[in-house]
Structures are given as C-alpha cells and as structure tokens.
Amino acid sequence: MKKSILVTGGARSGKSAFAERLVLGLGEAPVYIATAEARDAEMADRIAAHQARRGPEWTTHTAPLDLVAALNATDGGGPRLVDCLTIWLSNLMLADMDWRGQADQLTAAIARQTSPVVFVTNEVGDGIVPENALARAFRDAAGILNQRVAAMVDEVYLAVVGIPVRIKPN
Amino acid sequence: MKKSILVTGGARSGKSAFAERLVLGLGEAPVYIATAEARDAEMADRIAAHQARRGPEWTTHTAPLDLVAALNATDGGGPRLVDCLTIWLSNLMLADMDWRGQADQLTAAIARQTSPVVFVTNEVGDGIVPENALARAFRDAAGILNQRVAAMVDEVYLAVVGIPVRIKPN
C-alpha cells in the first residue's frame, strides 16, 4: 500500500523517533534518505546519534540536494524515511539552486510514488521575526515548502514533547 | 449571523489564506482591514503578495493604529478580515501608545460587533528567550493580546503547515 506522511515539530520534539516507528510499521526493508551532510563536529554528532538509534535493518542513502532522484531511485522497495526537508531546503538555498522548482518536482514525485514515504520537517516560524534577512527568507521558504508537502500527503503529524498529534486528517 | 474568529500560527503557516477562506464563507462583500504599512521593500512585497491572492471583491481599509475605529466603521456590512493583530501591536508599541488600553477597547468592540470578523495573529513565543529586551517585551505583549482576543471570540484555529486545527471550541 502506498502511503505518504509528513511529521513536523520543533527541535527535539521527538519527530524523528516517531517517524522511524511509523516507517517500521509500513513494511519490510526500511530505507533512510538523509539530507544532512557532516560538515562540522556538531552536525556529525547529531547524525551519529540518529544512526545509533536506528537498527542495522536500515539501508541509508544520502541526498543533500538530489532528494527527488533518491525518492525515484528507491521507489518500489521498502518504506522510505526522508530526514529532513528543512535541511534539504537549506542545502538548496546555500547552493543557490531553484528551491521553488525543486518543491514543484518533489510534490509531483510524491504523487507518483508506489512505496510508502515518511517526511520529517521542522517548525521554524513560531518565534520572534529574525533580525537576519537570510533567516527570514529561510523560514518563509520552509513554511511554503511544508505547506506544499502537507497538502500532498495522506497524513500529517505535529510532534510536541515527544507526543505525535495527528492534524491531517483531523 | 454575528461570528468572531481568531486564526493564529507561525510565519508562513497558511493562517492568512485560511482566514480569507473563512471570511468568504461568512457572507457577501468581504472587507479587508490591513494593519501593515509598506515602510520598506520587503514589507511592500509581502503586502502585494497578499493583495494579489485576494480577489477584486474585497474592499480594503488600512488601520495601522486605529483598528477599533475601523471595526466600528465597517460594522453592519460584510464580514471583516483583520490581518494582523501582531503588526497592529507592533505599530502601537513603536508609536509609544498604550497598547493595554487599546486591547481593552478592542475586546469591548468585539463584543459589540454585529457583522462577522476574523482576526489573524502570530505565534511568537515558541522559541528561545530573545536576547533583545524589546523583543522580549513584544512577545510578552503579543501573548497577552492574543489570550485576551482568544477569550472573546467564538472560535480559535491554530494553523500548522497550512492545516487549520480548531482549538476553540474543542
């Protein structure tokens, strides 16, 4: 059964752990599509902690920019976990790529998938307006990307203090 | 039928688009009460994008400070959309006006309205405590204003990734 799910939440809200449990419940041979690259020690620590939590049954792909290609290449196999959309967006913006065009391609690809896929993303718009113009542009873009993916998927969850709250369907 | 609604959410959470749909469902001749002024290019772009999304059936009023007067002046006609309370609050504070007194007048005015009104506001308190004292004062004031309006209206929605979650009545 094809199924697409979006899990959003703040930092350390339990969204990745919940998304992993969802993927494990969606079928055999889970596939992890990582959008993060270990460019500094803090990021390397976060990636290692995520990997340690996942078991050896996971196959890992890294797709800092080519997320759409990674989804298409892994379709037809086990359920996929994409962790996460905001890091992918950040990578696209830092590489000066057309993130809106990529968002178009992503939403079109979601509609075509035949294997399940769970996306993790971040809530970044719930604080004071950032003084930094780049941070404002990023949080606007993240909000638009999140809305577009949320409109395409079957289910959306908001993680709060480790508790997943289903908001679509609601 | 008189009805008052508050729509809150983070930046780019889909709150304004949802509020516009609500107002269009509440009656004929929708009225847009804008609290923002185009004081720089970024703000002008945001205002233009909002206007482009709305259709020509909307009548627009601008009320950067005199929101209560604008509500009273437009009462008795079509449903109103007030977008948004946090910009109004910011304008009051920058003008060194008594925002608490204005909040008293606003909540009293809500109770007197005979035409429907939908307010948009922002969640600004869900991040790390800002280092800037003015930002802390603003987010405290915004939280207090939001609570006061939420207590007065018939319905409250929280927009998350474009999805409106009804939290009052709940």
Added chain:
Amino acid sequence: MKKSILVTGGARSGKSAFAERLVLGLGEAPVYIATAEARDAEMADRIAAHQARRGPEWTTHTAPLDLVAALNATDGGGPRLVDCLTIWLSNLMLADMDWRGQADQLTAAIARQTSPVVFVTNEVGDGIVPENALARAFRDAAGILNQRVAAMVDEVYLAVVGIPVRIKPN
C-alpha cells in the same frame, strides 16, 4: 488520587494560569514549587506578577536546583505546582551540574509521588536554529527533558493563546 500532569506552551501562552487552575482542582492546600530566583529586576517583576495572581492559600517553596528533594519533601500533602522545568534546567546548566542525571532522578521521583503534581514547561524549539551554541545546547536539553517528563505523566496539555489543548491521552 495521585495524578501527574505536564503543561507546555510558549511564552505568555497562559500555561501557568491554567496549571494553577488544575492544581486548585486537584485538592486542598496547594503547594507552589518555584524554580526561579529573582536575580534581576525583570525576573523579580515576573515572579511578583505570578505571586499576585495566586491567592494566599498557596504555600511556596523555592527550588532552583533541588527540585527532586522539594518534590519528595512535599509529598503526602496537597497538590504541587512546579513552575517551571525550563528554568530549573537553565539553573542546572549554569551551575554546571549533570542535568541528565537530574532528569533521571526526576522521572524516577514522579513515579514514586503519592500527591498530585503539575509541571509547567516551555516550548523553546519552534524557531530558527539559534546562532548561539549555548542556546542550541539549551533547547536540545529542554526538548529531551520535556519528552522524558511527558512520557512519565498521566496527562499533557499544550497551551496556545490561553487555550489548553490536551495532547495526552489523545
């Protein structure tokens, strides 16, 4: 009846006022366990405002670091309000104490309590990633602590614009 509850929310979301109402509904002789210390005028103002809202029926304990000891010392009496976990965490980190070990002790203590207890905490992870490394470490720690307490308690509420939304059980 023993009951443990966690109330989370952003700044000025109405979480403390709701938590106070909850505690007053859980039995006689309410006990307030404050984790904040008045180290500057702004904090002193916030503490005074909270105290003014509570009535004289409350007994107050201050536990900037020794929260577990305060819970154990007050157990067997009236319902307790702990306000708040994020300030406790901040105090532990500033004192260079082992906050993870303290979190272990806290969750073990929650399981042993025989009088009701309501914890207040803050959502701090829903904004742009802070540029400040200490702020990032704090919001990670706060998220982990919140998840651990949320997993232990009977009920969890998210306060939004003054409205408590129950998310556990849900």
